[in-house]
Amino acid sequence: MSVLIFIDQSEGHVKKASLEAMSYGAKLAELLGTSAEGLLLGSIKEDLPALGRYGVKKIHHAGNEILDHFDSQVFTRAIAQAVENTGAKVIVFPNNVDGKSIAPRLSARLKAGLVAGAIALPNISNGFVVRKNVFSGKAFADVGLATDIKIISLNPNSFPVQTGGNKAEVVAINLKLEAGRVKITAVNKVKGEIPLSEAEIVVSGGRGLKGPENWGILEDLAKALGAATACSRPVADANWRPHHEHVGQTGLAIAPNLYVAIGISGAIQHLAGVNRSKVIVVINKDPEAPFFKAADYGIVGDAFEVVPKLTQEVKKLKGIT
Amino acid sequence: MNFSRFIFAVYIGCINNLIAFRGLDYEIKLKFMKILVCISKTPDTTAKIAFTDNNTKFATDGVQWIINPYDEWYALVRAIELKEKDPSIILHLVTVGLADSEPIIRKALALGGDEAIRVNADSQDSFYVASQIASVAKGGGYDLIFTGRETIDYNGAAIGGMLSELLDLPYIAMATKFDLNGNAATVSREIEGGEEICELSLPLVVSCQKGVAEARIPNMRGIMAARTKPLKVVEAVPADTLTAIVRFELPPPKAGVKLVPADNPAELVRLLHEEAKVI
Ligand SMILES: Cc1cc2nc3c(=O)[nH]c(=O)nc-3n(C[C@H](O)[C@H](O)[C@H](O)COP(=O)(O)OP(=O)(O)OC[C@H]3O[C@@H](n4cnc5c(N)ncnc54)[C@H](O)[C@@H]3O)c2cc1C
Numbered sequence: 028m029s030v031l032i033f034i035d036q037s038e039g040h041v042k043k044a045s046l047e048a049m050s051y052g053a054k055l056a057e058l059l060g061t062s063a064e065g066l067l068l069g070s071i072k073e074d075l076p077a078l079g080r081y082g083v084k085k086i087h088h089a090g091n092e093i094l095d096h097f098d099s100q101v102f103t104r105a106i107a108q109a110v111e112n113t114g115a116k117v118i119v120f121p122n123n124v125d126g127k128s129i130a131p132r133l134s135a136r137l138k139a140g141l142v143a144g145a146i147a148l149p150n151i152s153n154g155f156v157v158r159k160n161v162f163s164g165k166a167f168a169d170v171g172l173a174t175d176i177k178i179i180s181l182n183p184n185s186f187p188v189q190t191g192g193n194k195a196e197v198v199a200i201n202l203k204l205e206a207g208r209v210k211i212t213a214v215n216k217v218k219g220e221i222p223l224s225e226a227e228i229v230v231s232g233g234r235g236l237k238g239p240e241n242w243g244i245l246e247d248l249a250k251a252l253g254a255a256t257a258c259s260r261p262v263a264d265a266n267w268r269p270h271h272e273h274v275g276q277t278g279l280a281i282a283p284n285l286y287v288a289i290g291i292s293g294a295i296q297h298l299a300g301v302n303r304s305k306v307i308v309v310i311n312k313d314p315e316a317p318f319f320k321a322a323d324y325g326i327v328g329d330a331f332e333v334v335p336k337l338t339q340e341v342k343k344l345k346g347i348t
Numbered sequence: 349m350n351f352s353r354f355i356f357a358v359y360i361g362c363i364n365n366l367i368a369f370r371g372l373d374y375e376i377k378l379k380f381m382k383i384l385v386c387i388s389k390t391p392d393t394t395a396k397i398a399f400t401d402n403n404t405k406f407a408t409d410g411v412q413w414i415i416n417p418y419d420e421w422y423a424l425v426r427a428i429e430l431k432e433k434d435p436s437i438i439l440h441l442v443t444v445g446l447a448d449s450e451p452i453i454r455k456a457l458a459l460g461g462d463e464a465i466r467v468n469a470d471s472q473d474s475f476y477v478a479s480q481i482a483s484v485a486k487g488g489g490y491d492l493i494f495t496g497r498e499t500i501d502y503n504g505a506a507i508g509g510m511l512s513e514l515l516d517l518p519y520i521a522m523a524t525k526f527d528l529n530g531n532a533a534t535v536s537r538e539i540e541g542g543e544e545i546c547e548l549s550l551p552l553v554v555s556c557q558k559g560v561a562e563a564r565i566p567n568m569r570g571i572m573a574a575r576t577k578p579l580k581v582v583e584a585v586p587a588d589t590l591t592a593i594v595r596f597e598l599p600p601p602k603a604g605v606k607l608v609p610a611d612n613p614a615e616l617v618r619l620l621h622e623e624a625k626v627i
């Protein structure tokens with residue numbers, strides 16, 4: 028009857044989205060009067076019992092070597108076995124790239140209803156109804172699940188990490204697995220940067236910055252804030268910034284605590300990727316820029332003058348010299 | 349069969365790694381590579397989002413429909429590029445939808461592709477749609493199936509994964525590059541803060557996003573050609589639905605922007621720190 032949380036990891040380290048998923052799963056288990064258990068696949072470098080502080084009572088760990096490389100087919104088979112072994116009725120995934128690769132497969136395999144991109148705990152007062160974002164963040168849908176097993180894939184940054192639990196019991200499980208067909212040949216990570224999808228603060232620039240040579244002021248602000256950098260689509264299309272920074276309808280959809288938009292007009296397709304941010308700050312020299320309608324705070328002014336001053340003020344606040 | 353045709357057929361056969369001689373009459377079975385692209389229809393990106401029937405239905409009045417951008421710009425265009433490189437590739441498009449999906453699938457055919465299949469069914473939920481596409485795929489012997497990363501209305505990002513499971517195939521989600529070399533695919537996929545590159549052999553399912561291809565515009569010739577391309581309508585197979593949308597809701601309107609004078613960024617920092625508590 029338990030809630031089973033897929034703890035996504037990379038190179039032996041648990042991802043932040045998994046901490047949120049565990050916190051969510053723990054709360055959900057409480058709601059359902061059952062216990063939250065974690066499932067971890069592959070070799071791990073972290074202290075597993077310590078993950079209990081996110082509310083999981085037990086962690087099932089399958090250390091099979093095959094699971095050190097991501098393959099959605101193999102992972103799905105592994106998780107399906109673990110679900111059967113544990114008798115879990117609700118399975119929680121972080122809705123990141125790995126979650127998006129596996130949760131739908133598991134849904135089809137187990138014929139278990141899936142809410143992909145959940146943003147809140149289920150309402151169980153009348154059935155089992157989970158809220159998710161639809162229309163690229165422009166609306167919510169409440170999705171009812173009536174299947175015996177239910178799968179929830181939780182959007183990153185939509186549930187706060189909660190700590191306070193005791194040490195988790197770690198159980199090694201042995202899964203029967205065959206190697207998959209996917210052979211990973213290279214992993215290219217952008218060094219030293221905060222991954223955009225996990226960032227709590229994002230500083231983003233648009234065509235208003237005029238050219239790639241002007242990104243220094245934006246990077247300085249991002250550095251002072253401990254933020255990741257992003258950009259609008261024309262900026263990525265013009266190769267002023269790398270493509271993985273492009274946010275919006277056709278780029279990455281993000282939901283940081285703070286999104287600072289500099290020289291971005293706020294086209295609806297751009298907003299679609301950022302409108303789930305908790306607080307939006309807009310800096311634009313045009314008071315009529317549509318972005319101000321979606322903003323919480325704004326400065327009407329020239330980015331080239333405002334941004335360096337803003338950076339100084341942030342540094343002052345943080346005691347950075 | 350005359351000799352030159354025989355040579356040609358053997359040549360094509362070698363490309364496709366499959367020559368079958370049957371008996372003494374030298375009948376040759378050719379296996380061309382077949383690609384299936386999943387096409388869905390979505391409201392135009394600027395459409396007003398509103399709901400009717402006590403917030404249980406999307407208000408379609410006055411809404412312009414488009415091909416889901418991920419399906420058009422990335423999945424379909426990449427498949428067309430592969431076919432341009434190797435004209436022996438057979439490219440089919442599939443959509444699950446009622447008759448009102450036809451303009452969309454015709455528009456997709458105008459970009460490229462040999463034939464389209466419409467499964468005549470309302471797209472009820474992800475599993476139902478995936479089951480319909482799986483049924484088409486099983487009958488068609490496709491080597492490669494492309495979907496978009498997600499539909500921009502439902503944002504499920506689910507159908508590609510479900511389909512791959514129903515077909516028991518490998519699945520690469522959110523691909524940013526895709527290349528073919530004979531039967532071997534090289535695919536890059538997005539991961540947190542970077543990309544992962546992998547190799548695997550066909551058949552497989554790939555969901556496509558930015559990077560896989562550059563958008564293109566249909567030309568007049570394509571539009572004319574699409575009129576004569578076959579659009580097959582097949583009836584739905586029985587399939588389950590696993591989910592049901594109970595209700596839609598619009599987010600509460602923003603309270604309105606608080607403007608800070610340009611010469612006082614210190615005030616903005618104070619607000620973010622003390623009021624919004626985000627820094
Ligand atoms: C189907 C579709 C999908 C799309 N997907 C996306 C997407 O995913 N992401 C995306 O971003 N776009 C997307 N777009 C494009 C989108 O419609 C806009 O064209 C784009 O977001 C505009 O980018 P921008 O704001 O950087 O540039 P602009 O619209 O050119 O805006 C520049 C802004 O900078 C301001 N400015 C100029 N100089 C200064 C200065 N010195 N100081 C301060 N401000 C200044 C201007 O007032 C203006 O508001 C999509 C479009 C379509 C049709």
Ligand SMILES: Nc1ncnc2c1ncn2[C@@H]1O[C@H](COP(=O)(O)O)[C@@H](O)[C@H]1O
Nearest residue numbers: 386388444495496498499504505506507
């Ligand atoms: N009704 C449909 N018919 C055909 N393909 C679809 C349909 N709905 C979704 N798809 C495909 O599945 C992808 C992911 O959709 P979704 O899981 O709904 O976000 C889309 O980008 C399409 O390629």
